[in-house]
Amino acid sequence: VRNVFVVGIGAGDPDQVTAEASRALNEADVLFAMDKGDTADELMAIRRQVCDRWIEGPYRLVTTPDPARVLDGPSYRGAVEAWHDARAARFAELIATEIPEAGAGAFLVWGDPALYDSTVRILDRVAEQADVAFDVTVIPGISAPQVLAARHRIALHGIGAPVHITTGRRLARGWPEGVDDVAVMLDGSCAFRTVDPTGVTIYWGAYLGTPDEILVAGPLGELGPEIERVRAEARARKGWMFDTYLLRRDPAGAPEA
Numbered sequence: 156v157r158n159v160f161v162v163g164i165g166a167g168d169p170d171q172v173t174a175e176a177s178r179a180l181n182e183a184d185v186l187f188a189m190d191k192g193d194t195a196d197e198l199m200a201i202r203r204q205v206c207d208r209w210i211e212g213p214y215r216l217v218t219t220p221d222p223a224r225v226l227d228g229p230s231y232r233g234a235v236e237a238w239h240d241a242r243a244a245r246f247a248e249l250i251a252t253e254i255p256e257a258g259a260g261a262f263l264v265w266g267d268p269a270l271y272d273s274t275v276r277i278l279d280r281v282a283e284q285a286d287v288a289f290d291v292t293v294i295p296g297i298s299a300p301q302v303l304a305a306r307h308r309i310a311l312h313g314i315g316a317p318v319h320i321t322t323g324r325r326l327a328r329g330w331p332e333g334v335d336d337v338a339v340m341l342d343g344s345c346a347f348r349t350v351d352p353t354g355v356t357i358y359w360g361a362y363l364g365t366p367d368e369i370l371v372a373g374p375l376g377e378l379g380p381e382i383e384r385v386r387a388e389a390r391a392r393k394g395w396m397f398d399t400y401l402l403r404r405d406p407a408g409a410p411e412a
């Protein structure tokens with residue numbers, strides 16, 4: 156039976172690859188990386204750095220174009236479903252044709268496979284549909300919110316309190332109920348602008364773990380516009396943007412329930 160590793164490679168710093176991930180990369184006969192187009196060059200270069208650093212001897216990296224994702228249709232969920240189907244077909248093909256029988260392949264996953272990454276879900280779909288049998292082993296990685304917290308020297312939540320991890324799209328619909336700490340990923344349009352800034356501190360980080368890392372922290376009201384400016388400038392300069400942030404509301408300032 157073929158083995159498929161889903162390897163979390165961290166959020167951009169090859170030093171933040173775990174020993175377990177490194178072992179899996181070395182065990183794999185072939186490595187797979189999805190090529191997302193616009194951000195591809197630099198993100199692919201980081202993946203190669205990870206492989207060069209941690210794999211002993213030569214390795215085989217198969218990069219494959221990520222099927223296009225059309226999210227402007229009537230249903231966001233429907234569009235994501237269609238995209239996952241296209242990815243599943245591609246994954247099935249890679250597993251059948253690139254991994255030797257009784258060999259192993261590794262999908263390189265940015266950050267941690269458990270956070271806003273569909274590789275594990277898609278492999279479940281492939282396992283249901285494909286003719287070829289395989290086992291799946293998931294190797295955790297260091298995710299962007301973890302690096303963000305470390306850089307700002309904070310915990311992601313108050314003592315014994317929860318943290319809510321969400322997307323920019325969701326945050327734009329309103330502050331989630333029952334939490335004072337909200338970590339936001341996948342935010343293409345500065346959804347923090349939609350939040351009442353009273354008593355809210357933002358801890359923002361872009362390109363975390365890379366040489367271009369940018370950190371800004373302080374009162375949202377004051378620093379929100381500054382982050383928008385810095386973000387737009389960096390995005391224009393590099394051609395892509397990866398940022399994440401924590402919004403921390405002073406519990407004393409929270410609206411009465």
Ligand SMILES: C[S@@+](CC[C@H](N)C(=O)[O-])C[C@H]1O[C@@H](n2cnc3c(N)ncnc32)[C@H](O)[C@@H]1O
Pocket residue numbers: 166167264265266267268269270271272297298299300339340341342360361362363364365397398399
């Ligand atoms: C598709 S999600 C993948 C998240 C990944 N699985 C993880 O565990 O961090 C991509 C989002 O993660 C965040 N992200 C990933 N790497 C980052 C980095 N190096 N710096 C800042 N944000 C990052 C951004 O919010 C980006 O939009």
